[in-house]
Amino acid sequence: MAASDFVLFVLLVATCSIAFASDPSPLQDFCVADPSSPALVNGFVCKDSKMVEASDFFFSGLHLPGNTSNPVGSKVTPVTVAQIPGLNTLGISLARVDFAPWGINAPHTHPRATEILTVIEGSLEVGFVTSNPENNLIRKVLQKGDVFVFPKGLVHFERNVGYGNAVAIVGLSSQNPGVITIGNAVFGSKPAIADDLLAKSFQVDTKTVDWIQSKF
Numbered sequence: 001m002a003a004s005d006f007v008l009f010v011l012l013v014a015t016c017s018i019a020f021a022s023d024p025s026p027l028q029d030f031c032v033a034d035p036s037s038p039a040l041v042n043g044f045v046c047k048d049s050k051m052v053e054a055s056d057f058f059f060s061g062l063h064l065p066g067n068t069s070n071p072v073g074s075k076v077t078p079v080t081v082a083q084i085p086g087l088n089t090l091g092i093s094l095a096r097v098d099f100a101p102w103g104i105n106a107p108h109t110h111p112r113a114t115e116i117l118t119v120i121e122g123s124l125e126v127g128f129v130t131s132n133p134e135n136n137l138i139r140k141v142l143q144k145g146d147v148f149v150f151p152k153g154l155v156h157f158e159r160n161v162g163y164g165n166a167v168a169i170v171g172l173s174s175q176n177p178g179v180i181t182i183g184n185a186v187f188g189s190k191p192a193i194a195d196d197l198l199a200k201s202f203q204v205d206t207k208t209v210d211w212i213q214s215k216f
């Protein structure tokens with residue numbers, strides 16, 4: 001290969017690895033998670049494929065509403081690698097989200113996944129905020145059958161804007177998307193972030209911070 005071809009090849013490889021950055025591709029049919037393995041890897045160790053059965057790829061009960069009797073009026077029922085070990089290494093998962101009237105799914109982010117949401121009952125206000133320094137709010141009210149996307153890593157939220165219950169089904173581009181709820185992370189960490197640090201961050205007094213921290 002000529003030197004110029006080689007440079008082109010390296011550039012092509014580098015470009016591809018950027019363009020296709022995501023969960024690693026499986027190198028076999030499946031790698032059913034074996035959470036009991038003492039080996040620590042990125043994801044879970046594979047269960048012996050001879051021992052794999054249908055139940056490793058199965059979950060039931062997603063037709064059942066989540067219990068929304070809580071201060072935010074919503075409940076997420078996740079279906080990730082924690083519920084279906086067969087999702088390990090496959091880069092996909094889903095969840096059901098139930099909302100009481102005017103219930104919210106508080107601002108949060110999934111560090112490892114883009115999310116695609118569809119409303120199957122009721123109507124939802126949804127939104128996400130773009131990165132610094134713009135912090136633009138991209139917001140829309142969705143009706144039954146509408147679909148909306150929250151790009152990976154961005155802070156987003158949902159709110160039931162109807163007087164009946166609302167239900168959404170979401171797909172996520174990771175078997176283990178993770179969730180960081182902004183309020184819980186900032187005001188509910190253990191141990192707590194210093195209240196004077198948060199007071200300066202949010203431009204309020206420490207009493208206000210202490211009061212918010214007490215809610216988490």
Ligand SMILES: *[C@@H]1O[C@H](CO)[C@@H](O)[C@H](O)[C@H]1NC(C)=O
Nearest residue numbers: 065066067068069070071075
């Ligand atoms: C829903 O959650 C509330 C609060 O934890 C609890 O009191 C209630 O019994 C639950 N309802 C059902 C049907 O499980």
